Amino acid sequence: MDSKNTSAADREGGLVWDWPVRAFHWLLVVCVAGAWATHYAGLEWFDWHRRLGYTTLVLVAFRIVWGFLGTRHSRFGSFLRGPRAVAGYVRSLKTGAATTPGHNPLGALSVLAFLVVLLVQAATGLFANDEIANAGPFFGWVDTETSNRLTSIHHFNANILLALIALHLLAVAYYDAMRKAGLTRALLTGRKPGVDGIDGSRGVLALVIVLLLCAALALAIRAAPEATISFF
Numbered sequence: 001m002d003s004k005n006t007s008a009a010d011r012e013g014g015l016v017w018d019w020p021v022r023a024f025h026w027l028l029v030v031c032v033a034g035a036w037a038t039h040y041a042g043l044e045w046f047d048w049h050r051r052l053g054y055t056t057l058v059l060v061a062f063r064i065v066w067g068f069l070g071t072r073h074s075r076f077g078s079f080l081r082g083p084r085a086v087a088g089y090v091r092s093l094k095t096g097a098a099t100t101p102g103h104n105p106l107g108a109l110s111v112l113a114f115l116v117v118l119l120v121q122a123a124t125g126l127f128a129n130d131e132i133a134n135a136g137p138f139f140g141w142v143d144t145e146t147s148n149r150l151t152s153i154h155h156f157n158a159n160i161l162l163a164l165i166a167l168h169l170l171a172v173a174y175y176d177a178m179r180k181a182g183l184t185r186a187l188l189t190g191r192k193p194g195v196d197g198i199d200g201s202r203g204v205l206a207l208v209i210v211l212l213l214c215a216a217l218a219l220a221i222r223a224a225p226e227a228t229i230s231f232f
Contacts, residue, residue: 014197016101017190018071020206024063025187028118031056032161039158046134050125053136057122058213060115065209071198073102080112081105101195110168117161124154140225 031052038049067076079102081089089105103111127142128151129135139147175181186192 013191013193014101014195015190015201016073016192016195016197017187018074018198018201018206019190019203020062020066020070020201021074022187022190024059024066028056028059031059032118032165036158036162043130043132043134046130050134050136053122053125054217056118057126058210058217060118060122061213062206062210063115064119065213066206069202069205069209071200071202073198079103079105079108081108101192107171110164110171113164114168117157117164121154121157121161124150124157127151128154137221138224 035049035052035056038045038052066074072078079100086105086109089100100107126136126138127147129139129144129147131148131151135147142150172183175183182192191197
């Protein structure tokens with residue numbers, strides 16, 4: 001490889017985020033924004049709200065599985081750390097010496113929080129109802145009182161999700177604007193300068209996992225008992 005190609009490769013950096021992780025991130029952005037918008041758009045948009053919820057559930061389930069079977073930097077074992085490591089990372093921020101190839105210890109906590117909150121949001125939506133004419137596909141598996149409780153959790157959890165999104169956007173703005181970390185660029189290209197990159201994305205495995213998760217959800221929805229929604 002000549003010097004020009006070498007310098008270009010150095011500037012581009014090593015591959016840190018495989019395309020399944022990048023696709024997960026941006027599809028999740030679309031689904032969460034779409035679900036929020038369709039919730040307020042009126043009853044005629046409920047079917048789209050439900051479809052976006054299904055997609056969010058599959059995406060979150062995929063990311064959990066990918067946290068064990070995925071590429072190096074996407075695995076939970078590579079970035080989840082204990083309180084001591086988190087505290088050490090926070091201290092290193094003051095000296096400007098905090099650098100990590102994948103998620104930093106604070107970012108790891110954010111990932112974990114997002115996965116938990118999104119899983120709760122999507123799962124409760126399966127049992128929720130709007131007390132008018134629409135309900136999730138698993139409404140028939142619970143009584144109305146339980147569905148109402150889960151609906152309340154669904155609504156309250158949405159506020160937690162919005163707070164997490166706001167914190168996430170502020171953190172990304174700080175790292176990109178103040179520390180020049182290039183987080184947004186890395187989630188578009190998958191690459192970070194000066195890091196030991198992964199060899200490939202394991203895309204076929206990712207697609208197989210997604211198809212299996214979609215099939216499992218479809219079978220569960222089909223197996224759910226039909227329920228008549230009557231609140232009056």
